[in-house]
Amino acid sequence: MNLNIALLPGDGVGPEVLAQAVKCLQAVEETFNHNFVFKEASIGAIAIDKKGASLPESTLNLCKEADAVLLGAIGHPKYDTNPNSPIRPEQGLLKLRKELGLFANIRPVIAHSALVDKSPLKKEVVSGTDFVIYRELTGGIYFGEKKLNEEGTVASDLCEYSEEEISRVAHLAFKAAKNRRGKLTLVDKANVLESSRLWRKVVAKIGESYPDVVLDYLFVDNAAMQIILKPTQFDVILTENMFGDIISDEGSVIGGSIGLLASASIGEESALFEPIHGSYPQAMGLDIANPIASILSVAMLLEHFGLIDESLAVRNAVDKSLKKEIVTPDLKHDSQYGTNQVGDFIAHNIVDIEDDFSVN
Ligand code: IPM
Ligand code: MN
Numbered sequence: 589m590n591l592n593i594a595l596l597p598g599d600g601v602g603p604e605v606l607a608q609a610v611k612c613l614q615a616v617e618e619t620f621n622h623n624f625v626f627k628e629a630s631i632g633a634i635a636i637d638k639k640g641a642s643l644p645e646s647t648l649n650l651c652k653e654a655d656a657v658l659l660g661a662i663g664h665p666k667y668d669t670n671p672n673s674p675i676r677p678e679q680g681l682l683k684l685r686k687e688l689g690l691f692a693n694i695r696p697v698i699a700h701s702a703l704v705d706k707s708p709l710k711k712e713v714v715s716g717t718d719f720v721i722y723r724e725l726t727g728g729i730y731f732g733e734k735k736l737n738e739e740g741t742v743a744s745d746l747c748e749y750s751e752e753e754i755s756r757v758a759h760l761a762f763k764a765a766k767n768r769r770g771k772l773t774l775v776d777k778a779n780v781l782e783s784s785r786l787w788r789k790v791v792a793k794i795g796e797s798y799p800d801v802v803l804d805y806l807f808v809d810n811a812a813m814q815i816i817l818k819p820t821q822f823d824v825i826l827t828e829n830m831f832g833d834i835i836s837d838e839g840s841v842i843g844g845s846i847g848l849l850a851s852a853s854i855g856e857e858s859a860l861f862e863p864i865h866g867s868y869p870q871a872m873g874l875d876i877a878n879p880i881a882s883i884l885s886v887a888m889l890l891e892h893f894g895l896i897d898e899s900l901a902v903r904n905a906v907d908k909s910l911k912k913e914i915v916t917p918d919l920k921h922d923s924q925y926g927t928n929q930v931g932d933f934i935a936h937n938i939v940d941i942e943d944d945f946s947v948n
Contacts, residue, residue, distance in 0.1 A: 589893065590623045594654035596647065598632040599677060600867025601877035601927075602660025608879035608931025609658060609886045612905075615938035616890065616898045627654070631684065632677040632867070633664035642680030648687055651858070656889050657688070659862035660882065665869055686726050689855035692757045693723040693832065694764075694888070695864055697819070697839040697849065702910040706844030706919055709816060714842050719822035720768070721839065722761035723832025725853055727753045728783070730829045749783045749828065754790040760854070761826040762798040771802050771823035775811040775831055787828065808835070815839055836864055845918045847878025850885040852892060859892050861885035875926035878916040880906055883934055905937035 595610065597603035610626065617624045629647035636642050651657045662681050667673050684690075699707065699717035707714045732746030765772040774791050776784035788805060795803040806814065808831045814821065815835060819842050827835065840846040849864040863881030871877045883906060890899035909915060914933045917923045925933075 589895065590625070591656065591893065592625050592627070592654045593889075594651045594657045595626050595628040596631045596651070596657060596659045597628065597634075598630075598660040598662045598867065599634055599664050600661055600869040600872045602632075602662070602867055604660075604872075604875065604927050605863065605877050605879045605882035606658065606660035608927060608934070609882040611931050611935040612883050612886050612902055612938055613658075613889075615935040616886075616895075616901065619901065619939050620895070620898050622895075622898075631659070631680045632662035633667065635680060636675055636677060642675065642677050643683045643687075647680075648684065651684060651688060651860075654858075656892070657684075657858070657860040658885065658889065659860060661863065661865065661867040663867040663869070682730065684860070685853060686731065688858035688860065689726065690853035690858060690860055691724065691726045691753065692760050692854045693721075693725040694760075694852045694854065695721040695723065695832075695836045695839070695849060697721065697836075697842055699819070699843050700848070700907070700910055702907070703844040703848075703919065708841055708844075709819075713817070714819060717819040717842050719819065719839075720764060720824055721832055721836050722757060722764065722824060722826045723836060724749075724753065724757045724828050725832075726829075728829035747781070747783050747828075747830075749786055751786070751790050754787050755794060758791050758794045758826060761824050762794060762801055765801045765824040766798055769823040770800050771804070772798075773811070773822060773825050774803065774805050775808050775825055775827040775835065776805065777808050777831075778805070779807060783828070791826065811835060812838060816842070840864060845878060846881075847916065847918050848880050848884070850881050850883075850888055852885070852888040854892070859889070861889045861892075875928055876917055877927050878918050879927050879931045879934075880909070880915075883931070901938050902934075905934045908937050909933050 597606045629650045662677050667676050699714040704711045729745050729747040732748045736743045776787050778784040778788050840849045846865045851864050853860040887899045887902040
C-alpha cells in the first residue's frame, strides 16, 4: 500500500517519541512491502518560534494532502505561565482538528497484564481493563463562542452541540461497541446541562438501530468515580469534548503510565494519530520519554487503513518489550533503557518477529 504520512513532531519530547514511531513504520514498510512517504512540518510552540503561527499554512496544507498525520506532542511551559498570551501552541492543534474535520477521538485504555503492578490502583481493580473512549473532538465548549467583557471581569465559553455533531460520532461508537463486547456508556451531565439532554435524546434514538448494543448512561461525576473504582465495567464510553478530555487523562493512570496511551482522531477525509500525553518539557532531550504511546499510535494508523497483520506485528513487538522489561524509567525506575533503545527494540521485533534482538 502507498501512504503519504505527514509528520508533525511538535514540542518537548514530541520529536523523540515520533522518531521511534517512524522507525516502526519503516520496519513495517520493509517487512510487509509497503511504500510509506514521510513529509515533516512544524506545529505548536516550535512553529510559533520559527514561523510566528502555531499552525502555519504550509503545515495545514501538507496535512490536508496527506493520507494520515502522525503527531508528537504540543505545548511549552512559557505559554502556560501566561494564559493571556494571544498566541498559544495548543491553538495549532485545535485548529488542525477543526480544519481536518476530525470529529471523533478514539482513546483505548488497556491494562497490559505485564504492567498491572505498575498501576497506582490495586491489581485486582485494574486487571482485565479494556475499554475505549469515543470523545467528540470538534464541538462543544472548546469551539463555542468565547466572550470577555470590556472590563475583563466576566468571561464565558458556550457549549453548543447539534444533532448532526452528536450523531456522527455516536454511530462510530455504536459500531465499535457492536464489534467489541456490545456495551456503550454515554457519559454526560444531563441532570444539569441542556446540551447533555440533547446527547441523550440523539444517542437513545440511534441506539434503536443497534439492537445488539446495550446502552447505558452515567453522569460525568459518577463516571469519574466508576472509572477508577471498577474500570472493567466499561466497554465503549461515548462523551462530549471536554468530559472526554478529562476522563481520558484519568483513564491513563489505570495502565500504569500515561506514556502508553495512543489515540486516533478520525474525520470523513482525514485521520490523525498521536499519543495522549503532552510535550513533557522536563524530559526533553534526556532520552527518557516513553515512546510506546507514539508507537501504538502507529498500530492504530495501520488498523485504520485495514493493515491488520501489520498492526498486530507492532502490538506484539510492544508486548515483547513490556514482558522483557525493555522499557523507559517511567515503567521501571532503575531501567537502563532510553527512548531510542526501546524504539530500536520494538522496530527490530517487527522486522523479525522470531528474532530475539537484544539491546546492549
Ligand atoms: C488532548 C490535549 C488537548 C485537548 C490540548 C493540548 C488542547 O489535552 O489532546 O487531550 O484538550 O484536547
Ligand atoms: Mn487532554
